[in-house]
Structures are given as C-alpha cells and as structure tokens.
Amino acid sequence: MSTDSDKYVQFKKVKKSYDQSNLVVKEFNLDIRKGEFVTLLGPSGSGKTTCLMMLAGFEDVTSGEILVNGEPITDVAPYNRNIGMVFQHYALFPHMSVAENLAYPLNVRKIAEVEVKRRVADSLALVELEEFGDRYPAQLSGGQKQRVALARSLIFEPSIVLMDEPLGALDKNLREQMQFEIKRLHEKIGFTAIYVTHDQTEALTMSDRIAVFNEGVVQQCASPDTLYEEPANAFVADFIGENNNIPAKVIEPNGNYFELLLGDKTRIRAISNNDLQTGQECILTIRPENLFIATPASENDNSIKATFITQLYVGDFIRYFFKLGDKTEVLVKALNDHQAPHFKPGEKATLTWFATAGLALEKPSK
Numbered sequence: 315m316s317t318d319s320d321k322y323v324q325f326k327k328v329k330k331s332y333d334q335s336n337l338v339v340k341e342f343n344l345d346i347r348k349g350e351f352v353t354l355l356g357p358s359g360s361g362k363t364t365c366l367m368m369l370a371g372f373e374d375v376t377s378g379e380i381l382v383n384g385e386p387i388t389d390v391a392p393y394n395r396n397i398g399m400v401f402q403h404y405a406l407f408p409h410m411s412v413a414e415n416l417a418y419p420l421n422v423r424k425i426a427e428v429e430v431k432r433r434v435a436d437s438l439a440l441v442e443l444e445e446f447g448d449r450y451p452a453q454l455s456g457g458q459k460q461r462v463a464l465a466r467s468l469i470f471e472p473s474i475v476l477m478d479e480p481l482g483a484l485d486k487n488l489r490e491q492m493q494f495e496i497k498r499l500h501e502k503i504g505f506t507a508i509y510v511t512h513d514q515t516e517a518l519t520m521s522d523r524i525a526v527f528n529e530g531v532v533q534q535c536a537s538p539d540t541l542y543e544e545p546a547n548a549f550v551a552d553f554i555g556e557n558n559n560i561p562a563k564v565i566e567p568n569g570n571y572f573e574l575l576l577g578d579k580t581r582i583r584a585i586s587n588n589d590l591q592t593g594q595e596c597i598l599t600i601r602p603e604n605l606f607i608a609t610p611a612s613e614n615d616n617s618i619k620a621t622f623i624t625q626l627y628v629g630d631f632i633r634y635f636f637k638l639g640d641k642t643e644v645l646v647k648a649l650n651d652h653q654a655p656h657f658k659p660g661e662k663a664t665l666t667w668f669a670t671a672g673l674a675l676e677k678p679s680k
Contacts, residue, residue: 321384322348322506323369323474328378330364338364340530342378351500351507353517356527356553362510366476369508371395382473398467398475398505402482404459406451412462413438413447419470437465440499457488461495468503477509481516493519514554518542526550542601544587548678551599558605558644560598562674564590572674574598577640582616584672596674602647604671607634607655607663614666620644622657636665 323346330339339361346352354362367373369380371392380388387395406415413434420430438444441461451459460480467475477496481489497520500507511517517524518538525535526549534546545551548559562584565573571583572590576598584598608617620636623643632654634646646665648654657663 320347321345322350322382323508324379324381325365325369326379326381328365328368328380329376330361330368330373331376334376337376338530339368342532344525344532344535346506346508348506349504351497351509351520351522353509353511353521353524354527355511355514355517355524357512360527361530362525362527363478366478366508366510369474370397370399370476396470396473398470398472400460400463400467400475400477400480402479404451404463406459406462406466408451410450411447412443412449412451412454415451415462416447416466416469419466423470425470433469437469440468440502441465441495455488456484457492460484460492464496464499468499468505472505474506474508477507479511480509481511481513489516496520518554524554526553528553545599545673545675546587548597548599548675551673551675556602556645556647558600558602560600560638560642560644561640561677562596562598564592564594564596564674566592571669574674576618576638577642578618578638580618580639582618582672583669584616584674585670586674588674588676590674590676595677597677599673599675600644600667600671602633602645604667605644605646606666607646607648608666615669616672617664617666620663620665622659622661622663624659625657636663 325342325344328339328342329337331337342365354365356362364373368375371390375388379386410418416434416437417430420433438447441464443458443461446458481492484492493516509520521538523535523537524541526533526541528549534541534550541550541554545554551557561577562574565575568583570585572586574582574584576582590596606614618638620638623635623637625635626633630650632648632650634648636644636646638644
C-alpha cells in the first residue's frame, strides 16, 4: 500500500523534445520515496541527465508533470524549488575560500550571520574538512573539492539533492572513496537523492533503486540485485554487469522452465520472465560467474561443448574465453584458488550451469 512518502517526487508522463519533433525523453513515469537514493543509469544521450535537469528547473518539460510532495513544480523557478545540485566539475567559486563557498547559498537566502557561521562549521565537520575553511579551491585535491561541493549542496537543507556524474572527474581510488562518502552522508542525513551516472558499478554500489535508460525510455526500474539477477530484457542484462548472450530457440515450456535449443543443437533448460512462445528465437543470458568449467564431480543441470580461446589473469580471478559450436564466444569467470584449470588454445572443454542461472529473453529487435 503506497503512502504520500512513497511518492515524494513524481514524474508523470514526462516528455522532452528540443525541436518539437524528436523526443529525447519519450515518456518518463517514476515515483521516488522520501529519503530514497535513486540512480538514473544509461549510455550517453539516453535521456537521464535531461530528466534530472527538468526536475532542477534548468530544462522545460515538453509535456507531462513533475510533482514534489504532491505539489506541481513545473512552473516553479529553479531557485524556489529547494533542490541542491552537485556537478561533475564542482562549480566552486575560485575567488572564494571554502568557507565562503559554503556560506554562499545561505547568504543568498539572507540567513542570519550567526546561523551561517554555525552551519558552515557543521558542514565542514560533516565532510571532515574542519581545517580547510580558509583554503581556496585551487589548493584542494579533486576529492576535497567534491566534498566541498557536496557540503554546499546540503548546507541550506534542501528537500532533494541532485547529482549529475559527480565523480566522473576522479580517478578510480578517489571515486570509490567518494562513493562511500556520499552513501555515509545519505544514511546520516536521510536526504532524497537522485543520481545520474553511466557507471554500472557505481549505480549498483550506491543505489536503493536504479532506473535504466535507453533511447529516452526507462527499460527497467528496480533494486540493484533485481536488475542484476532478473533483467527485464537483453539491453538491461548487457548494460548491468558482464553477460554472455547465446542465441537460442524455444522448444516448449516445461513446468517452471523453458526447453531451449542452442545453435549447435544442444538442448538445455532455462527460466524466463518474458512471455516466450514455442518456436520463438530468443537470447539465453548467463553471467560469467555462473558458468563453470566441468569437472568429474560436476552435477549442474546444463552442459555444452566449447573450445578454449585464451585466458586473462586478473589477480583474484581468471577470465576464460571459449567458443561454442555455433561460433558464439562466451566468458567464464572463475576464482583464482590455485586449482583453476589450464588449457591450450583449441583444447576442448565442457561448460556447465544450473538451469536457474540461465535467463531466456526476447531477442532484441534490430
């Protein structure tokens, strides 16, 4: 049963066109709970940033409606929406100190000076930069600048915080540190966060829910584990994490499973959340970590013959590349437990997997 807090932010049939002909956002519907962390994920040009900018008020809505706490905001000026914003390139004022940057949103709102000083001190402590108030942005590292930008977006106590690729300019280690920092602040303060990224790992790590965009349409909106384990279609399966796509044809439903025929005439079983019909061509998707190289003790449901191509050593695991009888290439990801097998190029092997690990999805239209 939904409550008002389940629909704190609402996108209702929102569309966006820049030329009144081609839709960048085709029809966006999404309800966001108060205090939820929702990520808009997708490739460049898929419409995710446009949706964020329409909520912020920096882009007009072509049709449809956006509501916050039940009130339409489509015609509300950006500075009256009480929304914080964090950008990829920080947007800090270079001529202002860190403390002055933090104070700026409060001064614009004509907050009393004593309250400004208190909030600035509290904000610096919140992001663990108490000793940096007198420094200027040029004297900060990338991670420190992003902490200041985050603190500035929170200092005026906005109802919603929007983040547009905020970690895109940071290196891998700093990105991971800032992911933890943002999640820590979200859990501590409980603000409603809407986050835009094209980084799948970042989305899986940080989000309560993820809306996956492609060509202006949300393909699926769900929790990270549901998206990864139960993708709605082949695009989501491919975009979220690594995946093997094996062409197949539906033979017949069989209880909770589908009997499939693979390209080399191997018959296997798989599950599906699509409405597949007998004789229909489909895609069998299997995550690389759910595909195993057979041993005499293997007792998995499905198996298929494969030819070894090459392998990559990645420290804690090994990536094996094989080719199936129909020339489809597949990836097996196995832990490097010092018992991992070794093959020579062209050597034959048997790959196995459990029926519940293979998902049959509709073949995407070209």
